[in-house]
Every structure is written in C-alpha cells, then in structure tokens.
Amino acid sequence: MPFNEFVLVAEDDESQAFFYRRSFAQIGLNDFFIVRDGEEAIDYLEGCNKFQNRDEFPFPDWLLLDLKMPRKTGLEVLEWVKGHATCRVVPTVMLSASSQDEDVRRAYDLGINAFFEKPRTLEELTRVLRLIKAFWETAQRPRLDRTHKCSR
Numbered sequence: 001m002p003f004n005e006f007v008l009v010a011e012d013d014e015s016q017a018f019f020y021r022r023s024f025a026q027i028g029l030n031d032f033f034i035v036r037d038g039e040e041a042i043d044y045l046e047g048c049n050k051f052q053n054r055d056e057f058p059f060p061d062w063l064l065l066d067l068k069m070p071r072k073t074g075l076e077v078l079e080w081v082k083g084h085a086t087c088r089v090v091p092t093v094m095l096s097a098s099s100q101d102e103d104v105r106r107a108y109d110l111g112i113n114a115f116f117e118k119p120r121t122l123e124e125l126t127r128v129l130r131l132i133k134a135f136w137e138t139a140q141r142p143r144l145d146r147t148h149k150c151s152r
C-alpha cells in the first residue's frame with residue numbers, strides 16, 4: 001500500500017510548531033497540517049467546521065499529539081481517536097515534554113502507538129521524526145476511509 005505521508009500535528013506551542021515545520025522539511029515530508037489544540041484536532045479528524053473540505057484538509061496517514069494542550073489534552077484526543085471507528089486505526093504518536101510514568105502509562109492504556117519525550121533540539125526532533133516516518137512507511141496498515149465527514 002502506498003504511503004501518502006500526510007501528517008496531522010496537534011501542537012499548541014508556536015515555537016514547537018516551527019521546529020516541526022523545519023524537521024519535516026529536512027526529512028522531505030511536505031504534507032502536514034498543524035492544529036493548535038485538542039478540540040481543533042478532533043474537528044480536523046471529523047472533517048467538521050472549517051475542516052469540511054477533504055481536498056484542502058485531507059484525512060491523515062498518521063497523527064502526532066502533544067500531551068499538554070488547551071481545550072482538550074493529548075490524552076483526551078487519544079481517547080476520542082481510539083473510540084472512533086474511522087480514526088482508531090490511524091497511527092498515533094505522542095511527543096511530550098512530560099516523561100512522567102503516569103502520563104506514559106495512561107497513553108499506552110488508551111492505545112497510543114508510541115510515546116516519545118519531546119526532543120530538545122532541532123537535530124534530535126528531526127531524528128525522531130525520521131524514525132517514525134520510516135517505521136510507518138514500512139508497516140502494514142489497514143486502508144483508511146479518506147472521505148470521512150463530520151457526523152456531528
């Protein structure tokens with residue numbers, strides 16, 4: 001199955017979003033969208049509100065979540081994702097400044113595919129994103145319903 005490499009990133013910190021953009025450019029991943037909070041991530045995945053046009057806002061091949069975000073945390077988004085028939089098969093990775101065992105354990109209890117402590121440098125972030133990308137390029141995954149529309 002071809003890997004389309006469209007990534008949805010949920011990150012509320014603008015400086016971190018800047019580093020994601022730089023790292024993605026360095027690894028040749030140009031198709032991504034960054035949302036600023038957990039509610040916006042769910043709206044995007046559902047294709048609701050300003051994200052209704054799937055040509056403009058394609059359904060992601062994988063999802064990167066920050067843990068601590070406004071409106072809904074990464075754990076709340078993860079819980080929603082794993083409880084949603086269309087979204088639960090989307091590979092989901094958490095990158096967080098927190099490495100507290102309770103946060104890591106809760107994420108895995110909710111079905112996260114991987115949890116990384118947020119790298120402190122651009123080079124380290126690029127290395128981690130390159131590893132994640134390489135893994136999901138080669139892993140077998142179910143076909144996704146890319147036309148999923150808002151049901152709310």
